Amino acid sequence: MSQSSKTILITGGAGNIARLLAKRLLQDGHAITCLDIVEPSLADKVENVEYETADICDESRLESLLDSRKPDLIFHLASLLSGSSEVDRRRAFQINAIASFNLLELSQKHNPSPTVVFPGTGASYGSGVPSELPETYEQWPENIYGATKVAVERLGVYYKLKHGLDFRCLRPPLVLSPFAPQSALTAYASHAYVAAFNGKPFSFPVAPDIGMSTIYIQDLVEGFVQLAFAPKESLKQHAYNLHAFCPSAQEVADSIKRHRPDFEYTFKPNEIVESMLRPAPNKFQDDSARRDWGWNPRFELDDCTRDIFELLKNTQ
Ligand SMILES: NC(=O)c1ccc[n+]([C@@H]2O[C@H](COP(=O)([O-])OP(=O)(O)OC[C@H]3O[C@@H](n4cnc5c(N)ncnc54)[C@H](O)[C@@H]3O)[C@@H](O)[C@H]2O)c1
DSSP: OOSSOOEEEEETTTSHHHHHHHHHHHTTTOEEEEEESSOOOGGGOOTTOEEEEOOTTOHHHHHHHHHHHOOSEEEEOOOOOHHHHHHOHHHHIIIIIIHHHHHHHHHTTSSSSOEEEEEOOGGGGOSSOOSEEOTTSOOOOSSHHHHHHHHHHHHHHHHHHHHOOEEEEEEOOEEEOTTOOTTOGGGHHHHHHHHHHTTOOEEESSOTTOOOOEEEHHHHHHHHHHHHHSOGGGOOOSEEEOOOBOOOHHHHHHHHHHHOTTOOEEEOOOHHHHHHHTTSOSEEOOHHHHHHHOOOOOOOHHHHHHHHHHHHHHTO
C-alpha cells in the first residue's frame, strides 16, 4: 500500500488508541471515518475526522458504512477489553468475535482490495510463558478477551489465505497511555500519571518490582501506521509482536517524581492485579517487526513521562 491519500475506517474510533491514530493519519492527508458505539465528547473529537455513532454488532449499519465509504484501509480496534469481557462474556463474544467476522466477511464486498489491520494482544499467550517470549510461542489464552482475539487472528489469516484479503495483525504488550480506561486493572502505571498530573496521591496496586513488557501509545500508533503502509511483499508473517521496554512500578514512580517532585505514592499490592502481571513476559520478542517493516520504538520511560504530561496539558 502506498502512502498516497487513502480512505480509512477506524472502528472503536472513540477509544484510547484510535483518537491518537486518527490524528496521526490526518497528518498524511488521509480521509478518516471513526465508528464507535460511544460518541466522543467535543473535546475528544479530532477536527476533520468524520464520526459515525453505531454499534459494530449492527450488521446492516456496518455494511451501509462500508458501502458508502469503501475504505481502502480499516483499523479494526472496536473491542471490549479484558475486564469488561470477563463481566459480560456473551457481549464480548458478540463484539470481539461475531462483529469481527462480519467485518472481515463484508470488507471486500464494496472494495475488492482493502487492507485490514487488527490488534491482537499479549494476553493471548496465557500463563506459564517464558519471561522473554518468542513470537511463535503457542497461544492458549486464559480469558475470554484473549480467546476472542486469537479467534479473529485466525479468521483474518483464513480470509488472507483463501480470499486474498490483505490482513495484518500486531500484538501490542501493555500500553502506557494518559487516556487508558479507568476500568483497565493493569493500566495502573497510566493511571499514576493522570493522578500525578492532577496533583493527587497514587497507590500502585502492585509491589515495586512488578512490571511487564510495555509500549508507549505514541510508539504503538506509529507501529500501526508503519505496518499498515509497509509494502505487502516485505511482510513475511501474518502477525507481529511488539515490545518497547519493561519498567517496574518503582521505575514509573521515580520517573514521575523526576518530572513532578510533589508526586506522592505508595504501594498497596492487590492480589488480582499481581496475579495478572507477575507471570507476564518482560519482553515480547519483536525481531520480525524490526526486520520486515522497520519497527523501532522511540520512547524510553522518561521520554514517555515528559510526553504524557504534555498530552494531558494539551487535552485540558
Ligand atoms: N490498551 C492496551 O493495552 C491494548 C493492548 C493490546 C491490544 N489492544 C487493542 O487495541 C484496541 C483499542 O484499545 P484501546 O486501549 O484504545 O481500548 P478502548 O476501550 O479505549 O477502545 C475500544 C473502543 O471500542 C469501542 N467499542 C466497544 N464496543 C463497541 C461496539 N459494540 N461498537 C462500536 N464500538 C465499540 C469502545 O467504545 C471504545 O471506544 C482494542 O482492540 C484492544 O483490544 C489494546
